[in-house]
Amino acid sequence: MTELVRSYGRPLTAIFIGLTTLWILGMILVPQLFMAERSFWVEEKPNDISLKIDRAYADLSTMKFDLARAEGPGKDEIAGRIEAKKREIAGLEEQEKQPRKVYTMRNYTRMSALHFQIFLRTIFYAAMVTVLALVVCYPVAYAIAQVATPRRAAFLMLGLIIPYAINELLRVYAWLMILDYQGVLNTMLDWIGVTDLATQQWIPFLQSPGAVFVAMVYAYILFMVFPIYNTLETLDKNQVEAARDLGASTWRIHWRVVIPYAKPGMAVGCIMTFMLSAGSYSVPQIMTRGTSGDWFSQTIYRQFFESNNWNNGAAYAFTLLIVCTLFIFLMMLVFRVGVRDIAR
Amino acid sequence: MHGKDVELQGVSMVFGDVVAVAPTDLTIRAGEFFSILGPSGCGKTTILRMISGFLTPSAGRILIGGEDMGDIGPNRRPTALIFQNLALFPLMSVWENIAFGLEARGMPKKARRERAMELIDLVALRGHEEKRTGDLSGGQRQRVAIARALAVEPAVLLLDEPLSALDAKLRQHMRAELKAIQRKTGVTFIYITHDQGEALTMSDRIAVMNKGAVEQVAASDRLYDDPQTPFVATFVGEQNVFAGRVIEAEAGFALLDTPFGPLRGRNRDGLAAGASAVLCVRPERMQLVNGALPDNVISADVERRDLEGPFVNLFLKRNEESIVLHLPNRGAAGRELSGEQQIGFSADDGLVLTSGRLARD
Amino acid sequence: MTAAADAGTVAVERAPARRWSNQVLNLYLVLFFVYLFAPLLVMSAAAFNSYSYPSVTQWQGFTLKWFVELTRDERLLQGLWNSILIGFGVIAVALPLGLSGAFILTRLQSRWSGILYGVLVSPILTPGIILGIATLIFWRNIGVAGGLFLAMMAQATFIASYSMLMFMARLQRQDRALEEAALDLGASNFMVFRRITIPFLAPTIFTAGVIAFLQSIENYNTTVFAIGGNWTLVTEIGSRFRFGLSPVINVIGVIFVALTVVFAVIYVALKERERRARAALVG
Ligand SMILES: Nc1ncnc2c1ncn2[C@@H]1O[C@H](COP(=O)(O)OP(=O)(O)OP(=O)(O)O)[C@@H](O)[C@H]1O
Ligand SMILES: [Mg+2]
Numbered sequence: 001m002t003e004l005v006r007s008y009g010r011p012l013t014a015i016f017i018g019l020t021t022l023w024i025l026g027m028i029l030v031p032q033l034f035m036a037e038r039s040f041w042v043e044e045k046p047n048d049i050s051l052k053i054d055r056a057y058a059d060l061s062t063m064k065f066d067l068a069r070a071e072g073p074g075k076d077e078i079a080g081r082i083e084a085k086k087r088e089i090a091g092l093e094e095q096e097k098q099p100r101k102v103y104t105m106r107n108y109t110r111m112s113a114l115h116f117q118i119f120l121r122t123i124f125y126a127a128m129v130t131v132l133a134l135v136v137c138y139p140v141a142y143a144i145a146q147v148a149t150p151r152r153a154a155f156l157m158l159g160l161i162i163p164y165a166i167n168e169l170l171r172v173y174a175w176l177m178i179l180d181y182q183g184v185l186n187t188m189l190d191w192i193g194v195t196d197l198a199t200q201q202w203i204p205f206l207q208s209p210g211a212v213f214v215a216m217v218y219a220y221i222l223f224m225v226f227p228i229y230n231t232l233e234t235l236d237k238n239q240v241e242a243a244r245d246l247g248a249s250t251w252r253i254h255w256r257v258v259i260p261y262a263k264p265g266m267a268v269g270c271i272m273t274f275m276l277s278a279g280s281y282s283v284p285q286i287m288t289r290g291t292s293g294d295w296f297s298q299t300i301y302r303q304f305f306e307s308n309n310w311n312n313g314a315a316y317a318f319t320l321l322i323v324c325t326l327f328i329f330l331m332m333l334v335f336r337v338g339v340r341d342i343a344r
Numbered sequence: 345m346h347g348k349d350v351e352l353q354g355v356s357m358v359f360g361d362v363v364a365v366a367p368t369d370l371t372i373r374a375g376e377f378f379s380i381l382g383p384s385g386c387g388k389t390t391i392l393r394m395i396s397g398f399l400t401p402s403a404g405r406i407l408i409g410g411e412d413m414g415d416i417g418p419n420r421r422p423t424a425l426i427f428q429n430l431a432l433f434p435l436m437s438v439w440e441n442i443a444f445g446l447e448a449r450g451m452p453k454k455a456r457r458e459r460a461m462e463l464i465d466l467v468a469l470r471g472h473e474e475k476r477t478g479d480l481s482g483g484q485r486q487r488v489a490i491a492r493a494l495a496v497e498p499a500v501l502l503l504d505e506p507l508s509a510l511d512a513k514l515r516q517h518m519r520a521e522l523k524a525i526q527r528k529t530g531v532t533f534i535y536i537t538h539d540q541g542e543a544l545t546m547s548d549r550i551a552v553m554n555k556g557a558v559e560q561v562a563a564s565d566r567l568y569d570d571p572q573t574p575f576v577a578t579f580v581g582e583q584n585v586f587a588g589r590v591i592e593a594e595a596g597f598a599l600l601d602t603p604f605g606p607l608r609g610r611n612r613d614g615l616a617a618g619a620s621a622v623l624c625v626r627p628e629r630m631q632l633v634n635g636a637l638p639d640n641v642i643s644a645d646v647e648r649r650d651l652e653g654p655f656v657n658l659f660l661k662r663n664e665e666s667i668v669l670h671l672p673n674r675g676a677a678g679r680e681l682s683g684e685q686q687i688g689f690s691a692d693d694g695l696v697l698t699s700g701r702l703a704r705d
Numbered sequence: 706m707t708a709a710a711d712a713g714t715v716a717v718e719r720a721p722a723r724r725w726s727n728q729v730l731n732l733y734l735v736l737f738f739v740y741l742f743a744p745l746l747v748m749s750a751a752a753f754n755s756y757s758y759p760s761v762t763q764w765q766g767f768t769l770k771w772f773v774e775l776t777r778d779e780r781l782l783q784g785l786w787n788s789i790l791i792g793f794g795v796i797a798v799a800l801p802l803g804l805s806g807a808f809i810l811t812r813l814q815s816r817w818s819g820i821l822y823g824v825l826v827s828p829i830l831t832p833g834i835i836l837g838i839a840t841l842i843f844w845r846n847i848g849v850a851g852g853l854f855l856a857m858m859a860q861a862t863f864i865a866s867y868s869m870l871m872f873m874a875r876l877q878r879q880d881r882a883l884e885e886a887a888l889d890l891g892a893s894n895f896m897v898f899r900r901i902t903i904p905f906l907a908p909t910i911f912t913a914g915v916i917a918f919l920q921s922i923e924n925y926n927t928t929v930f931a932i933g934g935n936w937t938l939v940t941e942i943g944s945r946f947r948f949g950l951s952p953v954i955n956v957i958g959v960i961f962v963a964l965t966v967v968f969a970v971i972y973v974a975l976k977e978r979e980r981r982a983r984a985a986l987v988g
Contacts, residue, residue, distance in 0.1 A: 007812050007884070009894025019805035024824055027802075027862040031843035035835070038842055140737050143730050154977045156734070161969045162962075163741045167923045169942050170958040174744030176946075177751060177759060184747055187762035218744065250726055271830055279832020282925045282943065290947030297834050297926075304930070310842065317838045324832055339823045398885055419888045431882035435904045444900070445890035496890050 032321070039107050039315035043099040053092045060085050107315035115299055115316070122296035123323060125209065126278035129216050130224075133273045134266060136217075137224040141265075142258060145232035146240060164222040172286045175215040179205040179287075209294055212287045219283055220276045224269035231265030232258070267335035275324050296320060347375035347532030348409035348422060348499035350395060355404035357390050364390040366557040367404060372534060374409075374499075377526050379535045379543040382553030383579070383703070388536045389428065391553075392502050395534065396425045408500060419448070424493035428504040430485055432477040438488055439464065439473040445496035463491040466525070483514045490525065500532045507542065519546055540580050544568070552576045554701070570612070570695075577624045577695065579703035584630065584667050586623040587699060590615050598696045603665050604642045609694025620699045627657070628670040629693035632681075638688035642667070646682050660685065749962055752955035759952045771952040778953060784941035787853055788922045791937060794857035795864055795921040796914050802861070803868030803913065804906075810869075811876045826870065828863035836862050837930025851933025859931040860921050867920065868913040875909040 004013045063085060067078045111119070144156045163171065178184045186202040189195040195202045205211050235258065243253045259266075277283075284295035292298075296316070303313030332338070350372040357365040365387040372378045380388050393399040395406060397418035406413045413421055424445075433441050443451075443460040451459070464473050467487035472480065477488055486506060493501055503522075507515045523546050526533045537543050543550045544564045551561045552575070560572040571577035578585060588602035590611075598611035600623050609623045633641055644660035644667055651657075656678060658669040669687060671678060751759045755768035775781065806825045810818060828836060840859035841851055849855065879902075887897045903910075925939045932940055938957075945954055 001813075001815070003814050004809060004812050007894070008808065008898060012808075012895060012898055016805040016808045019802055020809055020825070023802040023806065023862075023865060027840075027858065027865075028824060028828060031839035032835075034843045034846060035839040136737070139730065139733055143734055147727065147730060150980065151977075154973055154980075157976075158969055158973045159738050159741065161973065162965050163745060165919070165965045165969060166745065166958075166961050167925075167939065167942075169925055169939060170748065170954075170961055171744070173946075173954065173958065174748035177747050177761070178744060180760075182760065182762065184762060218740075275830055275832055279834050280926065281834050281929060285943060286946050289950070290944070297832075300834065300838070301930070304838070304841075313838065314842060317835050320832060321835050324830070328830060339819055396889055398889075417888070418885070419891050419893065423889070425886070425889045427882045427886055429880070429882060431880065431886035433883060433887070433901065444887065444892070447900075448887075448890055448892040448896055492890065 035314050036318050038311055039318045040105070041101050041103045042106055042311055044102040049092060049096050053089060053096065056085060056089045056092060060089065107312050108319070111316075118294060118299050119296050119316075119319070121209065121294070122278055125213050125216070126274050129213065129220060129277040130270050130274045132217055133221045133224040134270060137221060137228060137269065138259075138262070138266075141225050141228035141232055141262070142254075145229050146235065146237060146258070160222060160225055164226070168219055168282050169286060171219050172215045172283050175211075175218055176206070176286055176289075179211050179214070181206070206287060206289075212284050212295065215287050216277050216280060216283045219280070220273050223272040223276060227268035227272065228262050228265040231262050235261045263335040264337045264341040267331045267337045267341070270331050270335075271328050274327050278324060278327075279320060346499065346530045349374040350500055350532065350534065351407040351410075352391075352395075353405045353407070355391075355394060355401045355406060357387070357394060357399060358402045363556050365394070365401075366555075368558050370551060370558060370561065372500075372532060374532055375530050377523065377533045377535065377546055377548045379537060379547040379550045380553060381537055381540055381543040381550050381580070383538060386553045387556040388538075388553060389504055392425065392504050392534065392536055395500070396423050396502055397421050422499040424496055424498035424501055426489050426493050426501070426503045426506045428506075428508070430489040430506075430509075432485060432488055432492070434476070434478055437474050437476060438469065438480070441477060441488055442491045442495050444492060449496070459495065460491075463495050466494070467491045467521075482510050483518060486510065486518060487521075490522070494525070494529065494531070498531060500534060501526075503533065503535045505536055505538070507537075508539075515542075522546065544580070552579060554579070554703075571624070571697075574622050574624070574697050574700040574702050577622075577697060577702075582627050582668065582670075584625045584627060585702060586625075586665075588621065588623070590617050590619045590621050590696070592617055597691055600696060603663055604644075607640045607642070607694065608691040609640075609696045610692060611696050613696070613698060615696060615698060621696050622699045622702075624695045624697065625689050625693055627668045628655075630667070630669045630687055630689045632669070632671070633686035633688045639691035640694065641686055641688040643684055643686050645684050649678075649681060660687065745958075745962060748955055749959045752952055752959045754952065757951060759950060759955050771956045774951075775953050775956045780936070780941055781938065781953070781957070784936050784938040787935060788937040788939065791853055791857045791860065791928075792918040792921040794853075795861045796917050798857065798861040799865035799868050799917050800910065800914060802865035804872055804910075806865070806869040807872035807876055811873055826866050829866045829870075831863070833863070833924070833926030834930055836860075837927040840931050851931050852935045853932070855931040855933065856928045856935075856937065857921075859927045860924050863927070864917045864920050868917055871909055871913045871916070872906065875906055879905055 004016070007013075008016065060082065063078060063082050067075065067082060070078050140160075144153050144160075148156060176183075180186070181200075181202050181204065182197055183205075185205065186195050186197060189203065190197045239257060239261075240253060243257050248256070279297055280295070281297040281301060284298055288294065288298075297320075300313050300316045300320070303309050303316060350370075352368055352370040354367045354369060355365065356363070356367040368391070380391060382388055390399065394401050395408075395413075397413065397416065408422055433444065436444070439457060439460040442463050443456040446456045446459055461470075461473065464470055467490055469484060469487055469491070472484060477485055480488065486509075489506065506522075507518050510518060519542060522533075522535075535543070535546065544567075547564060549561060549563050550567055551558050552567065553559065554575045560567065560576045562570070562572075567576065567580055571580065574585070577583050586600065586602040586604060586607055588600040588607075591599045591601050591606060593599075593611050593614070593616055596611055597608055598615055598621070599606050599608050600621060602623065607623050609625070615621055631638070642662075644662040646658065647661045647666070648659040649656060650659070651673070652670075654673055656671045656673050658671055658681065660667045660669070667687065747761050750761045752771055753767050753769070754760060754764055755770065756763050756765040810822055810825070813821070837856075837859045840855055840862070844850075844855055844858070883901055883905075884897050887901050888894075892900065922937075923939065925943055928937055929940050929943060936944070942954055942957065945951075
């Protein structure tokens with residue numbers, strides 16, 4: 001604190017602390033707390049209330065029936081009772097419209113088997129995307145950071161940056177066109193006679209979750225390349241040379257020198273890729289052309305904007321957040337890196 | 345401009361468990377060229393940063409012109425610091441750099457520029473005022489830093505090894521210029537260096553530091569001829585050191601039992617017999633013995649002879665102990681020296697000090 | 706010079722093994738880049754096919770009519786305008802937040818700074834849909850419904866983190882002595898900030914602004930939850946996949962690809978120039 005005031009003076013320090021506090025509280029923590037809070041309650045209509053209303057209506061009709069047959073002073077008395085009953089009914093109906101807020105774990109425990117299955121599948125595929133991306137990207141990052149000459153590396157970086165910077169939706173869309181019923185792949189299979197487009201005998205790639213998987217790998221693979229590249233770029237080339245001169249084999253060099261060095265980058269890449277895949281709404285939405293809800297993000301979306309069940313949606317979202325957070329800790333453990341190494 | 349005095353009263357600085365500066369009392373007189381000399385890491389920069397206000401001492405008080413600087417931040421102290429790496433503002437032109445302190449004081453642009461131009465003349469940078477500092481040579485950058493510091497008319501100018509990045513020739517030249525500027529302005533200079541030549545030639549007084557403590561404060565001559573501690577004796581200039589025990593002490597002299605036999609030197613500190621002590625003799629105060637025997641005579645074997653130009657370094661050795669002599673270069677006469685030689689020195693040229701840490705330890 | 710010569714001898718000594726493994730690596734790179742670019746080519750090509758369903762295989766002749774169609778598409782144009790509005794909003798919100806966070810984190814010496822850092826970068830590590838949902842739920846309690854404003858706030862939450870990281874990287878390269886020198890010359894903290902720190906950060910502020918804007922325009926996962934009944938260019942594209950998929954989307958793709966190529970080339974060229982300048986300085 002004194003260090004801050006000494007550097008920036010009181011007024012600026014106050015502004016910086018104020019803005020950062022707004023950011024942390026107003027945009028990061030409190031909204032997520034609200035989301036979490038919302039996931040722990042349901043709006044409950046008191047369960048006996050509709051019964052009570054039914055019974056009151058039944059009473060009312062009995063009274064009306066009595067009223068029709070009543071004579072003399074009893075009639076006024078019945079009329080009075082009818083008025084009271086009507087007020088009671090009005091009160092009950094008002095109660096029915098204002099449901100009670102009940103704190104419960106129900107939003108979590110009541111997840112349907114289907115939704116749970118979707119959830120597991122999403123996590124599984126996200127993990128697969130991550131592993132595949134790691135395996136595919138490590139050689140690329142290594143080649144650009146360590147082997148290529150500076151000029152060539154700049155050129156190759158350009159080749160990475162362009163697809164990376166193009167909108168995610170459009171990148172996925174490209175794969176939709178490839179895997180479509182009359183898309184590039186089916187047409188090519190048609191040429192070699194495996195499919196026959198004329199009679200609609202094509203392979204329905206788009207109907208399998210594999211299509212989402214393929215597009216997802218494509219969409220997020222570059223989030224793995226850049227972090228690994230960034231760490232490997234700082235690895236002293238002489239270190240690799242030295243290991244080679246000592247007679248180490250290529251495998252050994254990678255296993256003992258390069259990979260340990262690249263660990264922070266790998267951790268970041270894995271965290272980013274997993275988080276993006278597990279939470280991706282765009283890829284399944286486009287690959288299924290918005291029709292099926294086979295991905296957890298789509299299930300969440302439906303809870304919010306189709307079933308209009310925000311509490312349930314909040315619970316699902318919170319579950320996803322927890323899984324992603326656990327994944328971060330898992331990666332920190334696996335790669336033995338600290339918080340400060342992440343997102344560097 | 346006129347200088348102010350600077351007073352350190354029991355000032356110390358501790359970082360965690362590193363004592364960078366031990367409790368120190370020091371008085372620097374107004375208008376003085378005062379140097380702090382010491383090996384790397386001895387706490388020189390730390391002292392300077394405390395005086396300029398970037399570090400708050402762990403204990404003690406700093407007074408400038410009699411005023412306690414305790415609550416006064418670096419931007420309100422009458423000091424200006426020239427940083428070890430100069431810290432010129434890379435995004436500003438030369439004159440803007442120099443005028444920065446005036447801008448901070450709210451001087452209008454026109455006046456600022458005029459004043460900056462005066463300083464540019466003072467440091468001989470006319471013609472470079474619009475350049476970016478990155479486009480200047482090392483010496484020119486040095487001058488910008490000096491002009492920038494002087495622009496705020498400080499009472500005390502603090503310089504942290506300002507010449508260390510320059511080549512030897514330029515350093516010589518800048519020494520003279522700094523000294524001239526100091527004379528002209530009358531500002532108190534506190535000059536940090538680990539180059540003793542620099543300190544000895546420029547300073548009115550020098551403080552020698554070792555491991556966070558000031559070991560001696562004195563003018564150049566006193567420092568060289570009358571060092572207070574073995575560290576100062578060996579850090580400033582070269583020294584032959586003979587370690588031993590005092591055998592007898594009388595009439596201002598002490599006789600030491602050393603690996604080279606008994607040797608006699610000035611007993612300035614009045615050491616008594618039995619005390620463990622060192623005898624220090626400057627290489628240039630020793631001679632080869634021919635004819636009359638001096639107070640002390642040693643025999644040793646010639647090992648090497650290095651030519652320095654006007655004089656010759658003669659290295660001798662006996663029982664793993666080495667001795668060096670600076671002899672005037674007398675041409676062919678001295679070239680054939682070899683084998684065992686008798687060397688000697690007068691007892692007046694040897695100084696006996698209580699043993700302690702040497703600069704080369 | 707000697708280093709290069711040494712490397713040369715090493716390369717000669719181990720030439721066969723090295724050449725072989727480098728060939729494999731090169732082939733791998735070629736395949737990888739084909740994988741990256743082929744789908745984009747397919748998508749771009751369909752923009753010029755006059756067939757009304759996006760396709761490259763049912764080629765019915767070259768046309769530019771889908772470009773014309775795009776200029777008549779009111780919803781897409783409105784979406785673009787909304788995206789631009791949100792983008793500027795995000796710049797205005799995210800940059801000050803990112804700067805504040807960076808200033809604090811680079812100077813705060815406390816046990817808490819690690820935790821603070823974790824919290825401030827957490828939006829980057831949080832799935833985008835969750836940022837959208839949390840923003841939506843939070844603001845609903847204050848009575849604000851989904852729309853452009855919420856989309857902007859939700860995006861700014863994580864874009865601010867990205868800006869912060871950029872500012873921190875720059876601030877860590879700043880020579881503290883410059884600030885101290887300015888203070889020593891009598892400048893107030895504010896003047897140091899205005900005359901030294903901000904000019905030093907200026908190029909990064911510009912870059913961070915551009916990147917924030919681009920990230921905002923491109924964002925889908927967060928926006929789709931926070932946008933309510935309104936729409937941006939990207940959410941509109943997203944909804945076209947369900948109804949009304951036409952080569953107009955491919956035209957947008959072509960434009961995106963073209964703009965990206967131009968920007969990326971400029972970016973890499975600038976980087977390369979900076980690298981060469983640095984290399985020249987070093988020797
Ligand atoms: N901010 C700090 N935190 C911890 N230790 C420090 C700090 N600043 C200085 N020190 C330590 O204090 C001691 C004195 O450092 P100082 O910079 O004053 O040395 P110096 O005499 O200026 O050395 P040089 O000639 O190399 O510049 C060193 O051991 C240094 O490591
Ligand atoms: Mg120093």
